[in-house]
Amino acid sequence: MADEIEESCRLKIEERRPDERDEDIRELRSLLGDGILNVGIHRGQISVKIAPSSLVEASEFLRNSRGFRQLTFLAGVDCLELPVPYRFKVTYSLLDFERAKRIRLEVPCADDLAPCLPSVSGVWPGASSHESEAYDLMGIEFEGNENLERILTPDGFEGYPHRKDFDISAEPVVFSFREAPAGKPEAAE
Amino acid sequence: MSSETDQVAALDQDTLGPIQTETMTLNMGPQHPSTHGVLRVVLELEGETVISCRPIIGYLHTGIEKNMEVKTYNKALPMTDRMDYLAPMSNNLGYVLAVEKLLGIEVPRRCRYLRVLLAEITRIQSHLVWLGTHALDLGAMTVFLYAFRERETIIKIFEKISGVRMMTSYFRVGGVAREPYPEFMNDCRAFLEVFPSKVDDYEELLTDNPIFCHRTRGVGAMTADQAIGLGVTGPLLRACGFDYDIRKKEPYLAYEEFDFEVPLGDAGDIYDRYRVRMAEMRESRKIAMQALEGMPEGPLMADDPKVVPPPKEQLAYDMEALIHHFKIFTEGYHVPAGEVYQAIESPRGELGYYIVSDGSPLPYKVKVRAPSFSNLFSLPEMVHGGLLGDVVAVLGSVDIVLGEIDR
Numbered sequence: 022m023a024d025e026i027e028e029s030c031r032l033k034i035e036e037r038r039p040d041e042r043d044e045d046i047r048e049l050r051s052l053l054g055d056g057i058l059n060v061g062i063h064r065g066q067i068s069v070k071i072a073p074s075s076l077v078e079a080s081e082f083l084r085n086s087r088g089f090r091q092l093t094f095l096a097g098v099d100c101l102e103l104p105v106p107y108r109f110k111v112t113y114s115l116l117d118f119e120r121a122k123r124i125r126l127e128v129p130c131a132d133d134l135a136p137c138l139p140s141v142s143g144v145w146p147g148a149s150s151h152e153s154e155a156y157d158l159m160g161i162e163f164e165g166n167e168n169l170e171r172i173l174t175p176d177g178f179e180g181y182p183h184r185k186d187f188d189i190s191a192e193p194v195v196f197s198f199r200e201a202p203a204g205k206p207e208a209a210e
Numbered sequence: 211m212s213s214e215t216d217q218v219a220a221l222d223q224d225t226l227g228p229i230q231t232e233t234m235t236l237n238m239g240p241q242h243p244s245t246h247g248v249l250r251v252v253l254e255l256e257g258e259t260v261i262s263c264r265p266i267i268g269y270l271h272t273g274i275e276k277n278m279e280v281k282t283y284n285k286a287l288p289m290t291d292r293m294d295y296l297a298p299m300s301n302n303l304g305y306v307l308a309v310e311k312l313l314g315i316e317v318p319r320r321c322r323y324l325r326v327l328l329a330e331i332t333r334i335q336s337h338l339v340w341l342g343t344h345a346l347d348l349g350a351m352t353v354f355l356y357a358f359r360e361r362e363t364i365i366k367i368f369e370k371i372s373g374v375r376m377m378t379s380y381f382r383v384g385g386v387a388r389e390p391y392p393e394f395m396n397d398c399r400a401f402l403e404v405f406p407s408k409v410d411d412y413e414e415l416l417t418d419n420p421i422f423c424h425r426t427r428g429v430g431a432m433t434a435d436q437a438i439g440l441g442v443t444g445p446l447l448r449a450c451g452f453d454y455d456i457r458k459k460e461p462y463l464a465y466e467e468f469d470f471e472v473p474l475g476d477a478g479d480i481y482d483r484y485r486v487r488m489a490e491m492r493e494s495r496k497i498a499m500q501a502l503e504g505m506p507e508g509p510l511m512a513d514d515p516k517v518v519p520p521p522k523e524q525l526a527y528d529m530e531a532l533i534h535h536f537k538i539f540t541e542g543y544h545v546p547a548g549e550v551y552q553a554i555e556s557p558r559g560e561l562g563y564y565i566v567s568d569g570s571p572l573p574y575k576v577k578v579r580a581p582s583f584s585n586l587f588s589l590p591e592m593v594h595g596g597l598l599g600d601v602v603a604v605l606g607s608v609d610i611v612l613g614e615i616d617r
Contacts, residue, residue, distance in 0.1 A: 093562060
């Protein structure tokens with residue numbers, strides 16, 4: 022009798038948490054425990070929020086043990102205007118070819134003023150250029166990536182364009198015969 | 211090739227004695243006819259051998275993704291055309307599918323078939339540009355003219371259907387921009403019927419051509435493992451023998467209803483990439499024919515008046531239509547909050563749109579996962595140890611478009 026009640030309770034829990042039916046999520050949870058902050062499913066796509074300290078471990082696990090061989094992209098997101106307690110997060114999208122399955126990792130950055138995350142270029146070599154792009158456009162640093170550089174913005178560019186507080190209204194044209202407005206780069210001769 | 215380098219090395223030590231040698235740094239681009247766009251490649255050479263290669267991008271960065279954040283979803287759509295400007299309908303498709311996913315709306319079957327037809331014709335058109343420019347880099351100028359002659363036919367169809375030769379913005383959220391013109395199906399059929407013989411012509415010029423083979427066989431090879439680690443997708447990955455095509459594995463639109471093969475290479479060199487793309491043109495033609503023959507009847511646009519603007523005539527007598535039209539074109543439609551990543555198989559690989567919505571009519575964040583971005587950064591792997599002349603051949607075979615790399 023008690024077993025039946027327990028059985029039906031367990032089933033109800035699984036019904037209420039569809040993300041727990043997913044093998045990868047369960048394995049990830051048993052590996053990381055508290056490192057997983059949240060699991061969400063939107064429009065059929067799984068998104069796992071992971072603490073920065075667990076990122077490399079999760080990446081290695083997902084790549085080596087769960088078969089997510091390719092990192093499709095990683096993107097920095099400035100959550101300034103979203104109702105979340107952190108400012109920057111980086112989204113990683115992983116692809117498992119065998120099962121044609123995708124999973125997204127969201128890693129909020131601990132520090133709002135100097136966002137920094139460990140690099141995953143040791144796990145997926147192609148991450149290096151994507152991390153450079155996130156650094157260039159959002160200002161998120163990636164520890165362990167020696168090739169971090171500003172790859173999209175021009176040389177000498179200051180500021181991080183994709184941040185929400187970056188002003189994209191009209192900028193006065195800079196001429197070499199007059200002083201540039203404060204904070205803008207000087208024109209070359 | 212490697213024996214020549216050994217001979218040079220041997221010469222250095224035995225004959226030249228204590229003469230100092232150093233590597234030469236050569237800059238290729240950003241203005242260069244063979245970099246296929248404003249790409250700068252810094253090469254370190256030991257004689258003619260490439261020791262290292264560093265691609266430098268950013269010369270075409272126009273901040274499209276940032277710009278999309280201040281426009282409504284419909285207004286942001288034409289900006290997507292300009293990224294991969296050689297396959298504009300592909301870009302539109304990826305964006306439109308992502309927004310439709312966020313909105314949770316489905317387009318009718320006829321629209322899906324039409325989108326498949328146009329997406330495959332776009333693939334053919336994009337591969338023709340690749341073929342023409344790649345062959346031109348290697349000296350085969352005739353192929354360039356033939357390929358662009360075929361492409362003209364396609365571009366004329368695009369112009370008749372959307373008003374624009376290249377940046378069509380024909381695919382819209384909830385459907386397409388307008389009904390195809392009356393002779394559209396006949397025009398497509400006429401082109402698709404003569405196309406296979408044209409592909410035969412190109413293959414006759416290149417496939418068994420000794421000069422072409424000598425420049426492409428065994429050159430610029432990459433293993434599937436290297437490619438996967440670097441994020442390479444598309445024909446570049448399939449030429450390494452790895453079978454993954456999003457149209458087959460994660461079907462979108464109506465691809466599961468069509469019968470087509472996914473061509474694979476095995477050596478991962480330039481020649482295999484050429485064979486894969488030529489075969490892909492034939493497969494695309496097959497899919498397009500099936501979409502054409504099997505085009506169902508029915509509505510073209512999704513049934514959601516808040517997203518799909520009403521027909522113009524209705525505005526004259528229907529107040530609700532007028533209000534919907536006004537709201538769609540001024541304020542825009544509210545997209546439910548959430549994030550979505552939609553990937554499609556563009557002619558260059560996996561093109562994906564990662565859109566974050568905060569519930570407002572403007573996208574909060576758009577990240578475009580451009581296939582050429584990852585494909586380009588596999589260049590150092592491919593040219594290392596090769597000759598300088600091979601760099602041009604390899605770059606052509608990667609089929610990059612700087613517009614989507616830099617955005």
